[in-house]
Amino acid sequence: MKRERLEEVAEILDKRGKMTLEQLEEAFPDVSQMTLRRDLSQLEEDGRIIRIRGGAMSVKEVQKVSGEAYTKKTTINMDAKIVIAQKAATLIDEGTSIFIDGGTTAMYLSKEMPDIKCNIFTNGIAVAMELAQKKNVEITVVGGQLMKDNLSTSSPAAKEYFDNTNFEIAIVSALAFTPEHGFSCNSQTESDLLKQVFKKARHVYMMLDSSKIGKINPYTFAHLEDIDVLITDDVFPREYKALFEQNDIVVM
Amino acid sequence: MKRERLEEVAEILDKRGKMTLEQLEEAFPDVSQMTLRRDLSQLEEDGRIIRIRGGAMSVKEVQKVSGEAYTKKTTINMDAKIVIAQKAATLIDEGTSIFIDGGTTAMYLSKEMPDIKCNIFTNGIAVAMELAQKKNVEITVVGGQLMKDNLSTSSPAAKEYFDNTNFEIAIVSALAFTPEHGFSCNSQTESDLLKQVFKKARHVYMMLDSSKIGKINPYTFAHLEDIDVLITDDVFPREYKALFEQNDIVVM
DNA sequence: ATCTCCTTTGTTTAAAATTAACATTTGCAG
DNA sequence: CTGCAAATGTTAATTTTAAACAAAGGAGAT
Numbered sequence: 317m318k319r320e321r322l323e324e325v326a327e328i329l330d331k332r333g334k335m336t337l338e339q340l341e342e343a344f345p346d347v348s349q350m351t352l353r354r355d356l357s358q359l360e361e362d363g364r365i366i367r368i369r370g371g372a373m374s375v376k377e378v379q380k381v382s383g384e385a386y387t388k389k390t391t392i393n394m395d396a397k398i399v400i401a402q403k404a405a406t407l408i409d410e411g412t413s414i415f416i417d418g419g420t421t422a423m424y425l426s427k428e429m430p431d432i433k434c435n436i437f438t439n440g441i442a443v444a445m446e447l448a449q450k451k452n453v454e455i456t457v458v459g460g461q462l463m464k465d466n467l468s469t470s471s472p473a474a475k476e477y478f479d480n481t482n483f484e485i486a487i488v489s490a491l492a493f494t495p496e497h498g499f500s501c502n503s504q505t506e507s508d509l510l511k512q513v514f515k516k517a518r519h520v521y522m523m524l525d526s527s528k529i530g531k532i533n534p535y536t537f538a539h540l541e542d543i544d545v546l547i548t549d550d551v552f553p554r555e556y557k558a559l560f561e562q563n564d565i566v567v568m
Numbered sequence: 569m570k571r572e573r574l575e576e577v578a579e580i581l582d583k584r585g586k587m588t589l590e591q592l593e594e595a596f597p598d599v600s601q602m603t604l605r606r607d608l609s610q611l612e613e614d615g616r617i618i619r620i621r622g623g624a625m626s627v628k629e630v631q632k633v634s635g636e637a638y639t640k641k642t643t644i645n646m647d648a649k650i651v652i653a654q655k656a657a658t659l660i661d662e663g664t665s666i667f668i669d670g671g672t673t674a675m676y677l678s679k680e681m682p683d684i685k686c687n688i689f690t691n692g693i694a695v696a697m698e699l700a701q702k703k704n705v706e707i708t709v710v711g712g713q714l715m716k717d718n719l720s721t722s723s724p725a726a727k728e729y730f731d732n733t734n735f736e737i738a739i740v741s742a743l744a745f746t747p748e749h750g751f752s753c754n755s756q757t758e759s760d761l762l763k764q765v766f767k768k769a770r771h772v773y774m775m776l777d778s779s780k781i782g783k784i785n786p787y788t789f790a791h792l793e794d795i796d797v798l799i800t801d802d803v804f805p806r807e808y809k810a811l812f813e814q815n816d817i818v819v820m
Numbered sequence: 821a822t823c824t825c826c827t828t829t830g831t832t833t834a835a836a837a838t839t840a841a842c843a844t845t846t847g848c849a850g
Numbered sequence: 851c852t853g854c855a856a857a858t859g860t861t862a863a864t865t866t867t868a869a870a871c872a873a874a875g876g877a878g879a880t
Binding site: 317318347348349350351369496 | 856857858859860866867
């Protein structure tokens with residue numbers, strides 16, 4: 317009972333890097349806060365985690381935080397993104413061929429993903445590194461120039477790149493969405509890449525947390541008719557939900 | 569005033585590993601607790617320390633504390649590799665176009681590299697992530713299937729990939745070398761990739777620590793005549809050094 | 821110099837998190 | 851079943867933190 321929970325706590329912390337006590341309580345609804353505190357104490361003694369004010373973080377995360385110039389971006393609407401990523405993770409079936417983009421939501425998705433046999437294509441190198449830990453996942457990285465802000469690559473040669481490639485699903489996210497401008501991002505070449513991906517993908521899943529709504533970015537890469545499923549959080553406005561459903565999009 | 573104090577706080581924390589706020593107050597008697605708190609906040613944002621309840625600790629300390637629990641790999645001949653990487657780093661000039669492979673030595677190289685304006689092409693995603701921290705370095709990642717053991721990509725499409733690309737220098741390392749079999753690695757596609765790179769590179773630098781000598785791996789990608797400079801450690805056997813020099817290779 | 825604006829620092833106070841202490845439950849050997 | 855010990859829950863006290871505001875410097879402009 318205790319032993320297992322300790323393992324689970326350590327695992328989830330390894331996955332998410334950093335969690336508040338509140339988040340831990342949500343993850344373990346049937347034990348008290350005090351118990352979780354005691355668990356953290358013990359894990360700390362074992363050197364598996366570091367306890368920080370408000371919660372705890374994994375050792376890996378410490379190294380990451382100190383290693384990179386810590387981008388604040390990772391924490392904007394993080395909870396919503398994790399929920400969305402978890403949902404998306406359940407949609408991945410064994411043996412499928414999938415494209416995943418290089419955004420932060422995709423990063424969470426790759427952490428939450430089950431370790432099943434499948435082929436993943438991605439343009440995010442952080443995503444690729446994360447997935448490399450999964451034994452059964454075949455990974456292919458899309459080459460190209462690296463954008464340092466989001467660690468994703470894109471290349472004008474994307475077209476040829478995907479000539480002989482097909483995806484069952486493409487799971488992507490956008491930086492912005494409005495009904496008029498569709499889904500947009502901030503890089504021309506990334507936009508081109510995604511358009512190319514959509515052509516070769518049987519289904520397109522869009523992960524969109526509600527903070528993106530009403531915003532506009534310079535490059536539109538998809539409109540409502542291009543996507544099949546929308547995965548979002550629970551504060552997603554009702555009128556938008558209706559709008560998506562009118563366009564035959566499944567909203568989760 | 570503030571700047572210096574921040575430095576001092578970071579230093580003393582690095583030294584002592586872990587301090588409570590009380591201890592910090594003793595160390596800095598002429599500022600208020602709140603100021604120290606604010607300093608810690610800032611250092612935390614910069615990724616230099618980790619704030620814990622009651623005080624703070626240095627990143628080093630975290631690693632030490634957790635060191636026992638976490639297995640450290642990539643230590644095979646690490647010292648030699650670092651020395652080689654440092655040497656190689658000095659050979660990179662501003663404004664050049666360079667290919668770097670995805671091996672562990674290349675990883676150290678990317679850490680040691682100066683942050684100068686240049687174009688780096690690599691097939692190592694760990695290398696790419698490391699380089700992403702350098703503001704002035706333009707990075708292009710070679711796409712392809714990801715090999716999980718060394719986090720490098722390679723693709724049969726390498727040929728087309730490099731059609732319009734040229735390198736001033738290619739800095740690569742091999743997994744094995746013998747005079748008869750040349751430089752070899754353990755992946756067919758990576759071998760192809762490197763051969764392609766050599767065609768487009770003006771100079772080829774080989775980083776080879778002495779542990780690689782006398783070993784054979786399945787795929788030879790270069791012979792003595794293909795390389796221009798050899799960067800190695802100081803226990804490199806004399807007879808091999810002579811051999812290289814006979815082939816007009818500069819040995820460092 | 822004097823003034824203004826902005827940053828830094830200090831102080832007080834409210835909020836939050838943590839621990840301690842004690843009560844309750846659970847599992848299990850005898 | 852009984853009693854003990856480990857695990858967990860609950861509450862209250864303690865400690866730590868952050869927020870808000872006030873004061874003190876510091877740099878540049880006039």
